[in-house]
Amino acid sequence: MASDPDDVMAANSAFYAAFEAGSAGGMLALWEHSDDVSCTHPGWPTLHGWTDVRRSWEGILRHGGAMQFILTDERVLVRGDVAWVHCTENLLAVEGPRGTVAAINLFVRNSSGEWKVIHHHGAQVVATMLN
């Protein structure tokens, strides 16, 4: 039986697999569908509630073009029925956004034992900070 951190990391991997595949259906299925969800896309104000979060993913995945994520610094923490994964998203889009994003994905365990995304927050890492 997989451990909680393994299950959360699997959910996190599914998140980026759906993102890379441009699969709105795949992405939306990973989220809790409630008013408690929120999402801060890089550079955006935070979106609150399922209606706005859903719309944002539909738009991004429809118009974003092919993206490839090389994830580094993945770290998972589980505290009860809440877990979060930190990772660095290294974006290799042929067209569209490039660069490095410091992300946190927050998950909650539902009554079926599934880990669902309740928050995603990405912040662009400013290159000059790294030099």
Add this chain to the structure above:
Amino acid sequence: MASDPDDVMAANSAFYAAFEAGSAGGMLALWEHSDDVSCTHPGWPTLHGWTDVRRSWEGILRHGGAMQFILTDERVLVRGDVAWVHCTENLLAVEGPRGTVAAINLFVRNSSGEWKVIHHHGAQVVATMLN
């Protein structure tokens, strides 16, 4: 007796009060002191572990100059012994950073019932997104 959301919001207010006051001691006392803490300052890669997080606050609060935060869109969620607050930090620094930051502060309840910061993540909102 204050509710859990009230207690978490009080901890969040203390976070920004310490930030505005430039009080490293006040800020550091609000955090869990463990390897599980992490912090993503706007534009920075994520820092992991108490040693690096502590050092970052000591540096920022020593050199940052006076800052004033007008917080908007504050929202709190509690799930068991984990809670998080979303807020928009509207920065009015006379010298130093200005602008708007979309932030999430993640709290965990310790064995004494106190809510401690375990993660802070701030992402600059790009002005052109709002126009």
